[in-house]
Amino acid sequence: MDQSALKMFHFKDKEQSCKLLLQLNRLRQEKVLTDVLLCSDNIEIPCHRNVLVSSSPYFRAMFCSNFLERQQNKISLKGIPSATLSSIIDYVYTGLISIRMDIVLPLMQAASMLQYGRLFEACSTFLQEQLSPDNCLSMIRLSEIMNCNSLKQRAKEMAMKSFSDVSESEDLRELSLPELMGYLEDDSLCAEEEQVFETLVAWIHHDPFSRRSAISDLFKKVRLRYIHPTYLFQFIANDPLIQSSTLCTELIESVRRLMFSVSSKCIGDTAAAFKPLWVAPRRYTYHDMLVVVGGRKNNEQTSREALVFNESNQKWEWLAKLPIRLYKASYVTLHSVLYVIGGLTTSTKHSKVSTTVYTLSLKTNQWRTAEPMLEPRFAHQSLSYLHFIFVLGGLGQDRQVTASVERYNSMFNQWESMTPMPEAVLYPAVAATNQRIYVFGGEDAMHNPVRIIQVYHITRNMWSKMENRTVKNVSAPGAIMDNKIYIIGGYTRRMIAYDTKANRFNKCANLKERRMHHSATVLNNKLYITGGRYVSGHDVIEDSDSFECYDPKTDTWTLKGTLPFKLFDHGSLTLTCVSQTWAKS
Structure with missing residues (x-):
């Protein structure tokens, strides 16, 4: 065929x-x-x-x-x-x-x-x-009438994401109680807890006669653990609506007892109804971001730069600059606010040891001054615990090493002197956990390494110390993960983890070079170190722009890229913001 x-x-x-x-x-x-x-x-x-x-x-x-x-x-x-x-x-x-x-x-x-x-x-x-924040709630109503799930889902997403704008709308005040409760209890709500409280108050005041009785049910949806103490105890606690509810006042009093005890154990003494409210997780629209601030830039001058690492595009972005140049200030975060404390001013003809405290939040991206320290100091250490900031040692007005300690109470916005350290040391590794502050090593006034661990008992305002031959770090940061305090480098390549419960040191993967004057912070259960100085193969000390990450699960280091410039003696911190909508400079 x-x-x-x-x-x-x-x-x-x-x-x-x-x-x-x-x-x-x-x-x-x-x-x-x-x-x-x-x-x-x-x-x-x-x-x-x-x-x-x-x-x-x-x-x-x-x-x-x-x-x-x-x-x-x-x-x-x-x-x-x-x-x-x-x-x-x-x-x-x-x-x-x-x-x-x-x-x-x-x-x-x-x-x-x-x-x-x-x-x-x-x-x-x-x-x-x-869709816009002005009409998304109306669109949700429309979608329900039309039985249109695709429109309802998108409008709900916008309402959750733009809640800061939506909360001020008249449409929100017209929501039913179950509808409002649905928003306030949702983990994906993009709002600070202070705003959650203000929203429920505005909703009640829109129709106080029929809505006042809902105050206790709504107040349970506010995650009190993540509200700034000053706002909670001075503003919320004195609100007439809150004072009219026995349950609300009991909840606030439970938080007060917890804060004043400086002990997480006291939660066992609080009312059973309070426990699940206290342990409620952060809303997952809260993001921890890595911020780098201050330090010495390219070994030329003290830096005023503040940078934030944008994980979505893996790039560094610039925040507002520090008002002045500060040499060897200390850096700490508390209640989603970055604090730059003390330091030696270098912007004027005659340098001056400072007591000034500058603050920055990602929400406003503006520097403000806070209550100054009691004593001027630089080259000191700072850390936060609960609602306190502790400042330890450093060099005082006379440029001599000091053992003094002071504490900032964010509830009362005041500084107070605490018991000084047993031994005055410079550049130790410090960390706070389980009602204690640990101070590892450092150097004395003669620049000799000190092989001791100094422990401050926060509740008792007492120090103890113990010698330990494993400790020999100078200019090494300390960081806490899973009840272990990591001491990273310090004129050495080694990193060790101190188990506070077992009172034992464990060896971790080494750094690539002998590192000092760098900074470290914990983000998403991983340890990030930035910048610093290192000893090259020719025994020459050089500045670094490195950006590395340590994973404790695999005991490995990973290079994350570089800083925009070489930097040391800076702060590397974790700062919380709502979503990614921080104010850019």
């Missing part, structure tokens, strides 16, 4: 369906073979039954079942404006339709009634493009 007879050519005319639709529309316009009239507002639109049946389950049921309309030549479609019906029939025959804000609602209603699903979703897509 001839092979050519077996060959086959599969032809597909891509224009056929389009041309067929055009021809059918032309026949409709010329009223050729039309067999039914769709009527609305005394307007009659001629159509072909087979086209309508092919386009919609609604018309298929109407014309292919034992309904009365099967025998009729005129079908009245009540509730659909004639202009809307005409647009839909044009869409059926051409696949084209123009959606505008003034016609989208009747069009959507008609598409739902006549079961044109893709047209219904096209209207939903159009409305989603019009």
